[in-house]
Amino acid sequence: DVTDRNRAAERIAYMAHYDPLTDLPNRASFNDALDAALERARKTNGSFGLLSIDLDSFKEANDLYGHSVGDGVLREVAQRLKAAAGGSAVFRIGGDEFALILADGEQPQAAADLAERLLDTCRSDIEVDGHPVRIGLCIGIAVFPDNGSDAKTIFNNADIALYRAKSELRGSVRLFDSEMGAELRDRRAMQSELRAAVQEGEISLHYQPQAMINGEVFGFEALARWHSPRRGAVAPAKFIPLAEETGLIIPLGEKILRDACREAAAWKRPLQVAVNISPVQFRHADLVSRIHSILFETGLSPHRLEIEVTESAFIEDFSRTLSILRRLKSIGVRIALDDFGTGYSSLSYLHAFPFDKIKIDRTFVCDLEHNQHSVAVIRAIVGLGHSLGVPVLAEGVESKAQCAVLAAEGCTEIQGYLIGRPRPIEKYSLLLRDAGAANTPDRGGLTAAQS
Numbered sequence: 001d002v003t004d005r006n007r008a009a010e011r012i013a014y015m016a017h018y019d020p021l022t023d024l025p026n027r028a029s030f031n032d033a034l035d036a037a038l039e040r041a042r043k044t045n046g047s048f049g050l051l052s053i054d055l056d057s058f059k060e061a062n063d064l065y066g067h068s069v070g071d072g073v074l075r076e077v078a079q080r081l082k083a084a085a086g087g088s089a090v091f092r093i094g095g096d097e098f099a100l101i102l103a104d105g106e107q108p109q110a111a112a113d114l115a116e117r118l119l120d121t122c123r124s125d126i127e128v129d130g131h132p133v134r135i136g137l138c139i140g141i142a143v144f145p146d147n148g149s150d151a152k153t154i155f156n157n158a159d160i161a162l163y164r165a166k167s168e169l170r171g172s173v174r175l176f177d178s179e180m181g182a183e184l185r186d187r188r189a190m191q192s193e194l195r196a197a198v199q200e201g202e203i204s205l206h207y208q209p210q211a212m213i214n215g216e217v218f219g220f221e222a223l224a225r226w227h228s229p230r231r232g233a234v235a236p237a238k239f240i241p242l243a244e245e246t247g248l249i250i251p252l253g254e255k256i257l258r259d260a261c262r263e264a265a266a267w268k269r270p271l272q273v274a275v276n277i278s279p280v281q282f283r284h285a286d287l288v289s290r291i292h293s294i295l296f297e298t299g300l301s302p303h304r305l306e307i308e309v310t311e312s313a314f315i316e317d318f319s320r321t322l323s324i325l326r327r328l329k330s331i332g333v334r335i336a337l338d339d340f341g342t343g344y345s346s347l348s349y350l351h352a353f354p355f356d357k358i359k360i361d362r363t364f365v366c367d368l369e370h371n372q373h374s375v376a377v378i379r380a381i382v383g384l385g386h387s388l389g390v391p392v393l394a395e396g397v398e399s400k401a402q403c404a405v406l407a408a409e410g411c412t413e414i415q416g417y418l419i420g421r422p423r424p425i426e427k428y429s430l431l432l433r434d435a436g437a438a439n440t441p442d443r444g445g446l447t448a449a450q451s
């Protein structure tokens with residue numbers, strides 16, 4: 001039992017320095033190695049690169065296929081990184097975060113070259129338990145001494161670069177530069193301005209018509225607009241993610257819902273209103289009761305409200321989202337699946353919940369005249385909609401030619417500049433008048449927008 005005890009001691013020593021899942025050295029080892037690299041570089045007037053690595057869409061794969069597949073992915077990625085890293089040690093410093101210290105070569109070029117090799121090695125699918133999983137890497141690089149002279153600064157700057165890499169397309173590498181720090185500060189400033197903007201009422205709604213393929217408008221999508229006195233018009237693609245990060249989307253989302261429902265309740269014609277709901281709002285405790293009381297408060301009939309959700313709402317917590325949607329549907333609210341065709345486009349979501357509509361993302365519509373792949377995607381989604389008995393709406397329709405192709409493919413509903421741009425609701429007042437007064441928009445043409 002002396003050997004037993006020795007073995008246990010070895011095991012404990014091992015666990016203090018290594019991650020048992022991947023067998024890579026852990027965060028404690030990384031801190032030691034970073035200190036050692038700093039000391040060596042200072043003594044020799046040398047340099048080194050720190051690569052901060054994060055897996056793209058690991059969480060999604062983990063949620064979709066389960067933890068044992070997730071573990072398998074991490075093990076395989078660890079092996080691939082190790083093989084591509086040559087002599088440099090790879091560390092696992094968190095859930096799906098890795099780091100690497102590169103002491104050899106001319107920096108930052110050597111670190112950038114290594115980063116490209118790491119990306120390459122993860123380009124092919126990883127197969128775990130029969131599931132092919134595609135994982136991208138994002139890599140941020142900071143270099144000693146240019147990007148910092150102490151461990152904390154170098155590590156933070158590699159992280160800032162990583163953060164930038166993640167906000168770009170899949171699988172990218174970024175070197176830290178001092179502007180990034182400034183951008184991060186600007187982001188923080190914008191976050192606090194946004195908080196004030198919500199209170200000051202700087203966020204308003206524009207409405208974009210949704211129509212049958214023949215141009216007959218049946219409803220509007222509400223789209224948030226921020227007019228900042230300091231920054232001018234800020235795009236929702238910019239401020240909605242900010243609001244999500246800070247949790248501000250909860251009060252903001254509620255205000256948007258209330259404004260849209262109150263607006264629609266005042267229309268003479270019982271047209272629909274569609275409101276985008278962020279995945280973050282699903283995480284919040286009482287989305288259903290909030291919507292319920294907003295409908296009650298504004299007097300809008302539930303079947304006139306459609307909420308638009310994206311697949312990412314399911315990735316967070318599948319069963320929770322499903323139960324919220326079921327309860328909303330049971331009170332009569334309609335549910336549309338937004339941006340379909342991008343992201344996971346998982347059939348399991350379509351089968352798990354009876355959506356009232358599928359919205360084809362506009363990336364497939366904008367190039368459909370020149371791109372056969374886009375037409376194939378549209379055909380597949382329309383076919384899917386038919387077989388499930390769910391209407392399909394194409395977004396971003398700008399031309400009559402696009403509309404004609406969509407009609408030929410069997411798409412039944414459209415939204416886009418061809419019908420009308422998102423505008424203040426006053427611009428669409430003709431469409432909102434009593435039935436009969438303005439059933440078909442704009443003298444028989446497709447355009448609903450009034451100048």
Ligand code: C2E
Pocket residue numbers: 208222223224235236237240256276277278338339362395396397398415416417418422
């Ligand atoms: P989305 O839900 O896919 O909204 C459609 C976007 O496509 C809108 O951009 C709209 O202006 C744009 N669009 C519509 N027709 C056309 C067209 O024919 N051509 C082109 N090129 N674009 C067209 P917008 O208003 O900038 O909104 C961007 C995204 O921001 C929305 O994408 C949605 O994801 C998010 N968003 C907007 N308002 C809200 C909101 O109130 N709540 C939440 N959670 N998200 C919102």
Ligand code: CA
Pocket residue numbers: 221276308338
């Ligand atoms: Ca939408």
Ligand code: CA
Pocket residue numbers: 338339359361362395
């Ligand atoms: Ca959309």
